[in-house]
Amino acid sequence: MLVLVSLFLLAACSNERQAVELNGSTMGTGWSVKYWSDETLPDNRQVQQAIQSQLDRLEQMMSTYRTDSDISRFNHSTSTEWQQVPAELAEVTSAALGISALADGAYDITVEPLVELWGFGPVKTNGKKPSAGEVERALQNVGYRKLSVNQHPPQLKKRHANLSIDLSSIAKGYAVDLVAEQLQALGIPNYMLEVGGELTTKGQSERGTPWRIAIEKPIDGMPSVQLVIEPDNMGVATSGDYRNYYEDDAGMRFSHTIDPVTGMPVKNRMASVTVIMPSVMQADGYATALMALGLDRAIELAEKNTIAAYFIIRNGRELHTEATSEFAEYIPGEEQ
Known part of the structure; x- marks a missing residue:
């Protein structure tokens, strides 16, 4: 499951601007958008309907x-x-x-x-x-x-009669890209939009500063923050092994990320990978790819292709992190 916790810090606003948060369901998960509205922008119900219609159309195409x-x-x-x-x-x-x-x-x-x-x-x-x-x-x-x-x-x-495909690792990111284009067309300049945890930001928050997003710490129980980032009009996607999994009768945990070579759920030390790219669709797909590759091959691929990626790795009961050089520009100050 791709997981990000967003930070939407509401401050007092003027009579001209109102904080708006819309949400709904799609592709077996939820979507939400947060933006600031004024009299020049479309009615909130119109925005809600436009987003839901777009997502319903994509779900009709890509949902297994x-x-x-x-x-x-x-x-x-x-x-x-x-x-x-x-x-x-x-x-x-x-x-x-x-x-x-x-x-x-x-x-x-x-x-x-x-x-x-x-x-x-x-x-x-x-x-x-x-x-x-x-x-x-x-x-x-x-x-x-x-x-x-x-x-x-x-x-x-x-090329094989029984071949079938599953786009769940990339379709939500694509949905974010299309809805973001829709928000731009509606004249909404500042927003944070997410579908199932894959997200993008545009413009600035209500404080006149870049939107800040929190990457979740990959642990069971209540969500907690691992790192705060400023995506700066980029797409963000996270792939992890700690939300969508099951345990067999022996207590063995199986992740939803499948190794297409062995046919088995991926088993490596990585707990999650976060990728930042202009396209949320690309970030979505690459986050899953890096998760499946394992740490060494993932870092090699990300560095070679200048992908901004942040890895949270399990070392026994401890967590430690690694990041590509491109990721550093999205971290505001010291790690949280």
Whole structure:
């Protein structure tokens, strides 16, 4: 689960400006936006409706929880010919395949059969661990090179009849990007917007200073702050192993991030990875990719590609952190 705690510090405002917070549901999670409204901006209800309509449209395209969605129709089809899909679905798939190639397959949206098998999809397994044989059979349908995409016209093609895809690791970030464009078109210059923890900021907070965001400490129990950052009109996404997981009868914890090579939930010392990029979609996908790679390979990839990334690592019961050089510019002063 991608987790960030936002800081929205309300101060006394003038009669001309009012603090507005809107929220709703989408893609099995929630969304929220915080901004300052005045008489020149659209009515709050109009903004709410515009955002929800946009998110409902994307959910209809990309949700594996909806049997009538475009992605579900593609997944259920056994055709190995080109299939027409919405332009947005092709765009997100193309971005995901690009990340897969850069991460040498550690990130792979064709893990959908494994996501289902381990109980992290629409059908829950109630903590039942799959057998080695079941994992091996599912792996036969996994591999990003078995999937092709065209954007003009928007099409997807399977090279394996039973291949299926899951965009949950990148679709929420894409949703933030599209809704942010919508807010700009509505004339809202200063806002903080998040969908399922993936977020972006624009302009300034009510204090006339950059928006500040808190990265959550990856521990069980009540949320607490690990680090405060100033994204400065950038997108922020976090991938972690401490919210979306289950334990089997023996008490073993299994993370929702699946290794597409072994077919097993990722097991490494990283508790979470936060990525800052101009595109929330890209940040979303790369956060998952870095989480799957493991610390050494993740830092190597992030440094090589000048990605601002912040890693929280478990060392027994202790936590320690590492960050790429690009991340430092987003930390206001000393770490919290």
